[in-house]
Amino acid sequence: MTTALPRVVSADEWQTEHEALLAKEKELMKAADHLTAERRRLPMVRFAKPYEFTSAEGKKSLLDLFEGRRQLIVYHFMLHPGDEAGCPGCSMVVDNVPHLAHLNARDVTFVVTAPATLPEIEAYKARMGWDLPWVSANGSDFTEDCGVGRxxxxxxxxxxxxxxFRTYFTSGRGAETFSAVHRYLDITPFGRQEAWEEESRGTDEPGGWWRRHDEY
Structure with a gap:
């Protein structure tokens, strides 16, 4: 990491520059609101195949995953049969999932799926200390039909x-939307400390510093 630090200025100059940045942040937030509305207007596609998932409670269909609610968010986790551990990036995303009561209150169910077998999933959940609902998509076309692959x-x-019906999908850097870790780092002077960042104060490759939370 470099040792260059932000400029030191008077309180009045700091306030002036802070207010200018705040105006840009508000403009960006309004643009994001418009994009969010456009996302809600996306058309949808029927998912009618009889997918079967394995859960701790037994076999479940895609319809069962809704648990009676009308909306369902599925995180496709990179944990495949034979893997010794799950993907560090996926693990960070799951670490950032909010308390599900807040989603449930808005008619939304959240579940994690993975191609690994249920025993492999349960072992990794136990290691990570997670109690979120997971199901195994092992033996199902669900992961492939969602365009996720590996x-x-x-x-x-x-x-x-x-x-x-499927209404939305995102991957790649779209996952940052659900990462409070990134949002917090982005307001600090050193940021993510990755080389690609403008005014970067670090040299790490994107995601190169990620670890499972028990490996730092």
């Missing part, structure tokens, strides 16, 4: 009666 991503589904 990668990761977030899918959103809507239930209309017994009909299920």
């Amino acid at each position: 990668f990761f991503g977030t899918s959103v589904f809507l239930r209309d009666g017994d009909d299920v």
Whole structure:
């Protein structure tokens, strides 16, 4: 990491520059609001295949994953059969999942899926100390049909009666949307300390510093 620090200025100059930045932040937030509305207007596609998932409670269908709610968020986790541990980046995303009561209150269910077998999932959950709902997609076409392959991503589904539709998907840097870790780092002077950042004060490759939370 470099040792260059921000300029030292008077309190009045700091306040002036802070207010200028705040105006830009508000402008960006309004643009994000418009993009969010556009996301809600996306068309949807029916998911009618009889997918079967394995959970600690037994076999479940895609419809079962909604738990009676109308909206479902699925995180596709990179944990495959035979893996000794889950993806560090995916693990960071799951560490950042909020208390589900807040989602449930808005008619949203959240679940994590992975291609690994249920025993492999349960072992990794125990290591990480997670109690979030997970299901195994092992033996199902679900992961492939969502276009995830051996990668990761977030899918959103809507239930209309017994009909299920997919409304949204994101992957890659889209996962940063769900990472409070990144949001907090982005307000610090040193940021993420990755080489690509403008005014970077670090040399790490993107994601090169990520570890599972028990490995730092």
